[in-house]
Amino acid sequence: MRPTKRDELVQQALQAFYRNGFQATGMDMLAAETGISKTSMYKHFRTKEDLILAVLRLRDEHFRNWLYRRMEELAETPRQQLIAMFDALEEWFAEPGYRGCMFIKASSEYQDTSHPIHKQSAEHKRMLEIHITDLARKAELRDADAIARQLLLLKEGAMVTAHLGHTANPAQDAKAAAIQLIEAHRQ
């Protein structure tokens, strides 16, 4: 139960990877930026890949916690919370350092679907799907699995489009679509 250098490393590595990309961030640059010696890094993680996997685990935990909490803060009923997901996303997109979804980025850099980093990115999306499907069920929507998948397609699209930046407010575009889809699935 030591809250020390290892966690500090993972946290700072997360910032660096998110800002610079995975392949483009070398271990030397990482050591220079975090102030943690290369030797120490390799005492905690056998390879760069291991470090990236730890970073993705941390990101998964933080992001899902943040999103779920924010959805609950912004709305009361499950149905309203599903819609509020896109207001939460809008807040995120508006942050100065926004650079898209870290897991989409990771799966873009490690494309092979059998690669551990790719698989862990897919796992993150699967966890999200479970939660949103559960919420769709609680909202008593018809065909909860299908509507959940549709809402998540809008979410992925909005995250990508917000990073490409050729559209003014993808989060609200997605929200408008989500409202219509949810309305069509009420029973």
Added chain:
Amino acid sequence: MRPTKRDELVQQALQAFYRNGFQATGMDMLAAETGISKTSMYKHFRTKEDLILAVLRLRDEHFRNWLYRRMEELAETPRQQLIAMFDALEEWFAEPGYRGCMFIKASSEYQDTSHPIHKQSAEHKRMLEIHITDLARKAELRDADAIARQLLLLKEGAMVTAHLGHTANPAQDAKAAAIQLIEAHRQ
């Protein structure tokens, strides 16, 4: 009007970059894989970045041509063609070598929005948006700009999700959503 080595290089580089990623594909590996000498490559393109930009231009042209043509082949009216976009995507996703959208990948590896590669990827998306918006207008849908943006969010989401592979058929999920959105925008 020479159809020679330069075009051959761009075409083969496209394959390599799509399969391996941009940063992960070195110029030596590229020379070995294409059989074109490194010296020749640097006679045609001053830098790797220039080559990547040429690859993206070719990809933009090919992809948009393919998608627009396939949409016209699959359906007659503009409204049906908008829906058929997702059938075309499904065909693409089912191809053995499918590895996601090259422009999302490019913008993931070159994240800075001011980077030429990022800007060119955004430009591709903007060209698509113009065409789909035009089609939505021809389909006489209410609020053509908004519905076009919504359909494109579904498209981006489907492409990402198809690559992550945690869902059975994102193209058909997107199509089902598209049908409902379009139905809600009929006038």
Added chain:
DNA sequence: CGCTAAGTTTACCGATCGGTACACTTAGCA
């Protein structure tokens, strides 16, 4: 006190990175 675990600095490894220099071959064309 002395042991141990965690972390440090410094220097290094072979491999690869993007990019270049130079001398050579080949084909088209006047």
Added chain:
DNA sequence: TGCTAAGTGTACCGATCGGTAAACTTAGCG
């Protein structure tokens, strides 16, 4: 025939890549 443009092979550049060796400092704890 002889010039030129396009392409080649080979060898190299300095920088950086992921990863390691070895000797040292520091702090906690019996």
